[in-house]
Amino acid sequence: MFTTSEDELVHRAQHGDRSAFAELVRRHHAHVIGVVYRLCGDPHLAEDAAQEAFVRAWLNLNSYRPLMPWRNWLYRIAVNVALDTLRRERHTLAINQVPEARDRQPDPQALLEQKEREHLVRQAILALPPTTRAVLVLREYGGLSYREIAEALDIPLGTVMSRLSTARQRLREHLAPWLAPQEVPYE
Amino acid sequence: MNEHVTAWLDAYQDGELRPAEQRRVEAHLTECSTCREELAARQVLSDWIRGLPKDLPFTPTERFTAQVMLRLPPRHTAAPQTPAALLWGLPLGLLLICSMLQALWGLIAWLRFGVQSGLLAEGLPNPFVGTTQSLWVALLTVLGGVSPSPVLQTATQWLQQTDRWFGEWLGLLTWQAQVTLLYWVWLLLWGWHQYRIHPRHPDKTEAIKSA
Numbered sequence: 001m002f003t004t005s006e007d008e009l010v011h012r013a014q015h016g017d018r019s020a021f022a023e024l025v026r027r028h029h030a031h032v033i034g035v036v037y038r039l040c041g042d043p044h045l046a047e048d049a050a051q052e053a054f055v056r057a058w059l060n061l062n063s064y065r066p067l068m069p070w071r072n073w074l075y076r077i078a079v080n081v082a083l084d085t086l087r088r089e090r091h092t093l094a095i096n097q098v099p100e101a102r103d104r105q106p107d108p109q110a111l112l113e114q115k116e117r118e119h120l121v122r123q124a125i126l127a128l129p130p131t132t133r134a135v136l137v138l139r140e141y142g143g144l145s146y147r148e149i150a151e152a153l154d155i156p157l158g159t160v161m162s163r164l165s166t167a168r169q170r171l172r173e174h175l176a177p178w179l180a181p182q183e184v185p186y187e
Numbered sequence: 188m189n190e191h192v193t194a195w196l197d198a199y200q201d202g203e204l205r206p207a208e209q210r211r212v213e214a215h216l217t218e219c220s221t222c223r224e225e226l227a228a229r230q231v232l233s234d235w236i237r238g239l240p241k242d243l244p245f246t247p248t249e250r251f252t253a254q255v256m257l258r259l260p261p262r263h264t265a266a267p268q269t270p271a272a273l274l275w276g277l278p279l280g281l282l283l284i285c286s287m288l289q290a291l292w293g294l295i296a297w298l299r300f301g302v303q304s305g306l307l308a309e310g311l312p313n314p315f316v317g318t319t320q321s322l323w324v325a326l327l328t329v330l331g332g333v334s335p336s337p338v339l340q341t342a343t344q345w346l347q348q349t350d351r352w353f354g355e356w357l358g359l360l361t362w363q364a365q366v367t368l369l370y371w372v373w374l375l376l377w378g379w380h381q382y383r384i385h386p387r388h389p390d391k392t393e394a395i396k397s398a
Contacts, residue, residue, distance in 0.1 A: 018256065025252045033245050047246060054255045059262060121235050139201065140236045146203050165197050172232055179231050 010070050014061050021061075025054050028071060031142065032078045038137040039082040041126045042089075049085045053078040068151045075142060076152045079134050086130055117178070124174040128167055135160055136167040191215075191222050200229050281369045288365070 004023065012020035032053055037046035056077050057064075064073050125133060138144045138152060146164075150157045172179065192212045198204050199212045216223055246254070 016262065018259065021259070022252050022256055025255050026248055029248060029251050029255075030245075033251075037245075038239075043245060047251070051251070051255050051258060055258050055260075058259050061262070117235060118239055121239060125236070136236075140233070146198075146201070161198065168197060168229065168232060171236070172228065175232065175235065179228060179235070 006070055007066060010061070010064065010066070013058075014064070021058055024070070028074055029054070031071070032074060035075060035137050035142050036078050036082045038125065038141050039079065039130070039133060040085055040089075041122065045085055045089060046082075049081045050078065052085075053081045056081065069148070072144065072148050072152045075138060075144070076154065079138070079153065083130050083134070120175055120178060121171075124171045127174065128170060132163045132167045132170075135163040136171075139164055191219065191225075193222060193225055196222065196226050196229055200226065200233065281373055285366060285369060 004020075006024070006027070009020045009024050013024060029050060033046055033050045036049045036053065037043060040046045040049060053074065057074055060077075064070065125136065128136065134153060135149055138149045139146075142149075144152060146157055146160050149160045153160070192199070192215045195204065195208065195212050199209060204212065216226065245251070
């Protein structure tokens with residue numbers, strides 16, 4: 001089946017083709033919501049912020065140049081919208097408000113442990129400073145390379161590395177009682 | 188290698204090291220249990236982070252897309268001007284101008300050689316014959332010679348003195364200055380163009396940087 005390339009879609013959307021932009025939204029909305037949700041911690045805020053990010057992307061589409069992938073440009077907008085939202089709402093989600101995942105495990109004990117682990121990790125991530133969290137989220141959930149994160153956040157590569165290192169260090173400290181390091185045999 | 192590679196383990200785990208650095212870390216890991224334990228702890232943490240459920244009950248794709256499309260305001264649809272013409276055209280144009288000027292300079296040098304060697308002495312004005320001054324000074328001397336203006340005469344004399352003092356260095360420095368000037372003009376125009384087509388909005392990256 002023929003699929004239009006992303007560059008072509010962006011080009012058409014820049015010329016006002018709304019259907020091309022709709023296709024871009026379809027392709028990227030899950031990733032954008034995922035990243036924004038990990039930054040905000042609230043699914044409702046995340047959906048609103050993701051919609052706002054796409055609206056801003058539409059409004060500023062003519063300023064986009066293919067010097068960086070469109071996805072990274074979109075992430076840049078999404079992260080900024082999420083940070084704006086966090087500043088505005090000053091809202092973090094309590095554990096009992098976290099939405100349930102659809103793929104539950106059948107074993108009640110395993111499910112309980114899984115939920116406890118998810119709760120701990122969520123709390124630890126949400127406890128990070130927003131800018132540090134943004135780097136971690138783009139790496140772990142956005143799947144961006146260091147260079148792409150630097151582009152998306154418009155920060156130096158060294159800053160990406162230091163923030164990522166800081167984020168992981170704080171998570172390790174936060175989760176230390178539950179993280180059991182294991183000796184890894186090495187060939 | 189005795190030094191621990193703890194500082195490199197994040198980048199190693201993310202596959203961001205260069206091949207040589209990666210081999211160095213791998214070699215160290217084979218002999219250092221401390222760093223292996225560090226790496227194992229990082230891997231456990233990474234598994235925990237990435238283990239958060241991805242299939243969250245968000246709005247389905249089509250509905251989300253429809254909601255976004257309903258919120259889209261009208262937008263000017265003028266396509267942006269492609270920067271390609273400026274990106275390639277301007278430096279190429281400057282290069283062409285430089286080449287033409289260099290060719291002209293070479294022609295003048297050969298002309299002077301012809302004059303000084305006597306081959307072209309008969310066909311050129313008197314000031315060129317046997318002179319060591321630059322062609323542009325010689326031309327001005329001709330103009331000054333036929334001009335009744337005392338100001339131009341004075342200026343010509345001053346130029347002749349300056350030219351003798353600088354000698355051949357003046358031409359060389361002039362060319363270097365021209366090439367440098369052309370380069371900086373292009374750089375400034377390119378920077379201005381980039382600023383114009385890449386406005387800072389919609390990114391509020393300053394907020395990110397400052398925190």
